[in-house]
Amino acid sequence: MAKLELRNLNKTYAPKVVPVKDVSLTVDDGEFLTLLGPSGCGKSTVLRMIAGLDAPTRGRIFLGGEDITSKRPGDRNMAMVFQSYALYPHMTVSENLASGLKLKKVSRADIEQRVAEVSRLLGLDELMNRKPGQLSGGQRQRVAVGRALVRQAQVFLLDEPLSNLDALLRERVRADLKRIFAAQKAPVVYVTHDQTEAMTLSSKVALLNDGYLQQLDSPDRIYNHPANRFVAGFVGSPQMNLLTLPCKGRSAMLGDFQIPLPDLPTVPPEIILGIRPENVGIARPGDTSFVRGRVNVVENLGMNYLVSTRVESHSAPTQIVRALLPTDRRWNEEEEIALTLPPQHLHWFDVQSGDALIGRQMAGVYS
Incomplete structure (x- = not known):
């Protein structure tokens, strides 16, 4: 089991700059949790602390019951998909998918097997010899997701991965992500300010504002039983x-x-x-x-x-x-x-x- 747990997480950059304030939540195996909220609410800071890119000022992070608060990012067995795709422009799709595994000294046979499995899952077989500059935005996003999937990580972290796509393509890739991660049994933590993404993708939504967790619930309960005025006004279009x-x-x-x-x-x-x-x-x-x-x-x-x-x-x-x-x-x-x-x-x-x-x-x- 790869249960992810945040306990009383707090991040302070200066006396008056506190982007995350006492956030506690749990993500179980197979759950898709979305951190939702307006710009500056603390959602990306929470994701960076989970990944180990930022250290919490207070609070602890547990994965599978183990305290990983002080572990380095490379030792956490987490895979992250960035907003900017972060693909190597000089490498082919196949080489991009395999790059992280080569750094970890995975055997060639295992690399070829994992890359082939992910390529079939994401429909990348015909693109394997192309470079990122020859791909559409949606194709590049699928490669970025594929590079995370080949890691076979315990937790998947996605930081606004669809924000660079146009509306029509975002809708199509969103459906792809839902299908792909439904087949994974690891916890998924997804950051977005887009309520449509949060409501359609998630099994659970954590709505943040001004660093505080406003409500942690299913999309249905967030919509139909908002905990406060902020949640009621933020979720729903047209606005309540x-x-x-x-x-x-x-x-x-x-x-x-x-x-x-x-x-x-x-x-x-x-x-x-x-x-x-x-x-x-x-x-x-x-x-x-x-x-x-x-x-x-x-x-x-x-x-x-x-x-x-x-x-x-x-x-x-x-x-x-x-x-x-x-x-x-x-x-x-x-x-x-x-x-x-x-x-x-x-x-x-x-x-x-x-x-x-x-x-x-x-x-x-x-x-």
Whole structure:
């Protein structure tokens, strides 16, 4: 077993430069963990500490139960795929794949066997005699992955390997990576700021912000049960509606409409309501639970319209609610629209801490 474990990992470069703060997580055999977050959140620093390229200021790193915190990078039996491909331009694909094994003094027979296996797996057989300059971006990325796979490492580390590819090619190579690493039984740690990559590739996502681990969970739970306001706003496209609303009695006030609150020990003066645009619907005849507003902006996304609706009140600031609606009809600016906010899709967050407020959703009527 090659279980990877980080315990209270911290990295400090200067008194006020602390990119990683007390990060603890575990990656089991066969798990694909993505470190996700905005630029500067600490995800690449965590990866570099796992690889041994940076030493943690505090905390320990374990692999298969062994403390490897002080081990040199070359002694950790980890393979890394870089954003820049890092291929030798003067070598052929075959020579690039074999280069790391030759440095480790692996026998020629073993090198030929491993290179042949990886070449078949990645579909590189027809490219083996070409040099990197003769390859497309996707082909070079596959060679870079292949050079890691021939190592037969205990852990695979990937640092934004798709960021240099165009959107169409990124989608194709992403599918290749999912297939390739599903066949591997080693832990995979993948760094990206792209939420689509994180959600499609991972069995587990670690979402970081400002050096802190915000949530460690499956992609499904990250999306449907965000731990706090940051997670809710970072994951999802279009972004979740996050509305700071005043509370009145046991309801939150969206304009002049009352939205029942979940069960809470005490009702705060304000609360943050979250709902994803795809969960906002159009009220149908006979519906009694809806919010009225006026169309503010309509964005054509091809398969859907992203409709921003202005909900106004004489006693509260104007709120904008975005809804992802089908294209079976057109919406005009200033047109009145009635939106439903299904209680089962509502998220509630504390205004001060941003943490999710857990409670039973209460069905009710917006009046």
